[in-house]
Amino acid sequence: MGSIILFGPPGAGKGTQAQRIVDRTGQPQVSTGDMLRAAVAAGTDVGIEAKGYMQSGALVPDEVIVRIIQERLTEPDAALGVMFDGFPRTIPQAEALDRIETIDAVISIEVPDDEIVGRITGRYTCKSCGRVFHDLHLPLPKTGCPCGSFEELRRADDSEATVRARLETYHAQTRPVAEHYDRAGVLHRINGVGDVEEISNAILAALGVE
Numbered sequence: 001m002g003s004i005i006l007f008g009p010p011g012a013g014k015g016t017q018a019q020r021i022v023d024r025t026g027q028p029q030v031s032t033g034d035m036l037r038a039a040v041a042a043g044t045d046v047g048i049e050a051k052g053y054m055q056s057g058a059l060v061p062d063e064v065i066v067r068i069i070q071e072r073l074t075e076p077d078a079a080l081g082v083m084f085d086g087f088p089r090t091i092p093q094a095e096a097l098d099r100i101e102t103i104d105a106v107i108s109i110e111v112p113d114d115e116i117v118g119r120i121t122g123r124y125t126c127k128s129c130g131r132v133f134h135d136l137h138l139p140l141p142k143t144g145c146p147c148g149s150f151e152e153l154r155r156a157d158d159s160e161a162t163v164r165a166r167l168e169t170y171h172a173q174t175r176p177v178a179e180h181y182d183r184a185g186v187l188h189r190i191n192g193v194g195d196v197e198e199i200s201n202a203i204l205a206a207l208g209v210e
C-alpha cells in the first residue's frame with residue numbers, strides 16, 4: 001500500500017478535509033515542516049545535516065528532504081502509507097518521491113480563485129476572543145460578539161491583492177506537479193465548492209475508502 005498526496009490552495013478547506021482523510025484512512029498527515037522539525041529534534045544524522053542548512057539560512061536541499069521522508073516512512077504509524085501535505089512542490093521533488101514511495105492517489109481540491117478571494121477577504125476576527133466572522137456568511141451581530149466585544153480585527157495580508165498573489169504562487173507551483181501525477185494516472189481533481197460533507201465523500205470515493 002502506498003501513500004497519498006493532498007493539494008489545495010489557501011482557503012480551500014484543505015485542513016478540514018485532511019483531518020477527515022486521516023480519520024478514515026489511518027494514514028498520518030505529514031508535512032515537510034513537521035518532518036524537518038522532528039528530525040532535527042530527534043538528532044538523527046539527516047536531522048543534524050538539515051539543521052546545518054537551516055542555521056546558515058539556506059534552503060534544505062531536496063536530497064536531504066527526501067532522506068528525511070524516507071526515514072519517516074519507516075516509522076510504525078506509516079506502515080499503511082502517509083498523507084503528504086504540501087509536498088512535493090516541484091517536479092524534482094516529485095521524481096525523488098517516486099523513487100522511494102508508491103503514490104496511490106493525488107487529491108487536488110479545486111476552488112475558483114474568485115470564490116477563495118470572497119472567502120478570505122470577507123473574514124475578520126473579534127479582537128478580544130478571536131471568534132471568526134465573515135461579511136457575507138456570518139457578520140458580527142449588531143449586539144456585538146457573544147464575548148461582549150464590538151471590536152473587529154482584519155488581517156492586512158487578507159487583502160484581495162495579497163490573496164490573489166498567494167493564489168498565483170500556488171497555481172504556478174502546483175500546476176506542473178499536478179500534471180506529473182496526471183500523466184501517472186493518479187490525479188483526482190475534486191470540486192471544493194459546496195457542502196463540506198459532500199466534498200469529503202467525493203475525496204473518500206476517489207481514494208476508494210467510501
Ligand SMILES: [Zn+2]
Pocket residue numbers: 126127128129130131145146147148149
Ligand atoms: Zn469576541
